[in-house]
Amino acid sequence: MNRLENWQRVTKGEPFDLIIIGGGATGAGAAWDAASRGLKVALFEANDFAEGTSSRSTKLVHGGVRYLQNGQVDLVREALRERGNLVNQAPDFVEPLAFLVPAYRWYERFFYGVGLTLYDFLAGKLGIKKTEHWGRQKATDAFPTLRERGLRGGTLYWDAQFDDARLVIALIKKASDAGACAINHCRVTELLKDAGRCVGVEICDEHSGERAHVSAKVVVNCTGVFSDEVRAKDRPGTDRIILSSRGSHIVLDQKFLPGSRAIMIPKTDDGRVLFAIPWKNRLVVGTTDIGEAPITVTPKASEEEVAYLLDHAARYLNEKPSRADVKATFAGLRPLVRPADSKGSSAQVSRTHHIEVSSSQLITIAGGKWTTFRQMAEDVIDRAVEVGGFGEAGPCQTLGETIVEAQEQVSAEFIHPDLPYSWRDVERAVRDEMALTLADVLSRRLRCTFLDEAASIEIAPEVARRMAEWTGKGEEWIAAELDRFSQFIDS
Ligand SMILES: Cc1cc2nc3c(=O)[nH]c(=O)nc-3n(C[C@H](O)[C@H](O)[C@H](O)COP(=O)(O)OP(=O)(O)OC[C@H]3O[C@@H](n4cnc5c(N)ncnc54)[C@H](O)[C@@H]3O)c2cc1C
Secondary structure, three states: OOHHHHHHHHHOOOOEEEEEEOOOHHHHHHHHHHHHOOOOEEEEOOOOOOOOHHHOOOOEEOOOHHHHHOOOHHHHHHHHHHHHHHHHHOOOOEEEEEEEEEOOOOOHHHHHHHHHHHHHHHHHHHOOOOOEEEOHHHHHHHOOOEOOOOOOOEEEEEEEEEOHHHHHHHHHHHHHHOOOEEEOOEEEEEEEEEOOEEEEEEEEEOOOOOEEEEEEEEEEEOOHHHHHHHHHHHOOOOOOOEEEEEEEEEEEEHHHOOOOOEEEEOOOOOOOOEEEEEEOOEEEEEOOOEEOOOOOOOOOOOHHHHHHHHHHHHHHEOOOOOHHHOOEEEEEEEEEEOOOOOOOOHHHOOOOEEEEEOOOOOEEEEEOOHHHHHHHHHHHHHHHHHHHOOOOOOOOOOOOOOOOOOOOOOOOOEEEOOEEEEHHHHHHHHHHOOOOOHHHHHHHHOOHHHHOHHHHHHHHHHHHHHHHHHHOOOHHHHHHHHHHHHHHHHO
């Protein structure tokens, strides 16, 4: 992953079969899939890899228990299959996680017990572990901070969790190893047409302002909630297909729910599910669902959402967390596919993915879930092979292919007593993983801002100083970067 070399590849006119717009889960997965079939691929990401929704998820690789309640059995079966594949393919990133659904009413143990047994059944051979039916004593022993009053026991089921942004970086590495040319902070500003067909893109390096034209036989739009912006460049005035819905999270000290198991609250006031999940020695609580949320790369949790999450967490915990206990908040925008009748709640909108080929042959993939990125990539690249007439490209190669994290064996000094990262992690981000800005390092290569905003602000000047030293930048760059980082934290 070398940004300068990749910029030279595209500006020297290297021919590509495929251009992928967007470097989130969908784009990175598609680049990996296409490159591993032998296609020549370029990927352009306007911001940082995973800076959009793909670093802002609830960090679950899951079948989606709640979609079963909506009767979306095919979606759940597909997600459970991909969940099982990912646990096997990417064990460095994806870890099985047990969830308790606590029961406070007599019928809940029975009701959720039946639903979750069906969930196990749908997972089949790719299931993680069997659902268990727990009595009150077992639940309070395992979850000593769970509200005891009225507790009748619960149902323990299995899904998995992961580090979303790091998996995107790993996918970009896999794609790069297979020959793909991926560039972050590089926006697609125009689509190039020839005889009505989309034959390339104009790109702009967001750091230098330099522009270039890049040609390819097929262009694939993987821009999540920004899909309609790119579709409008193809066909101005076209109908919108995206319904964006904001989901917010709060991050608390893990003392509120110690241990390695999570809790799933199956029904909140507004009919959603709520998770409280241990993640990197913190507790992530989420999420909300605010339909028709404004589209931006840096959505923010509102104070109402924070209050809602604190209120719901407090209902199930012995010690009630307050606003002062919130170490960080983060929000993301779901790129849902707008149903013909979009009057209902966005929580009810299907999470299945949708592929569209326009009259100029621009391919757009929208919707879906992080968990199903591999299947989405396979489907969209199958379509690109058809559209581009890439007869020489074989079938999808990604199923069963391992995805590994570069493990550092050397012990190194931690960057901050409250953050689980070393200076070696920072150096690797800058030298090997295309991190250009403080936020690239502290938000997506390392997950500091997601875990602890105050600690991230404390450590930022020293991180900026070392980044400048490694990249030959001066005092001016450090000052500008710290300023930009503080605006990022505020937003
Ligand atoms: C709150 C929340 C919680 C979620 N939790 C889960 C979960 O636990 N498990 C799960 O499976 N799924 C979850 N999801 C869904 C999942 O996160 C998304 O489906 C997935 O991340 C979408 O990825 P994407 O690549 O399509 O979009 P994005 O990650 O948004 O990527 C699109 C990229 O395109 C780039 N872009 C836009 N315009 C341009 C341009 N002109 N040129 C170049 N690049 C451009 C953007 O900068 C962006 O990085 C959650 C979603 C939300 C919002």
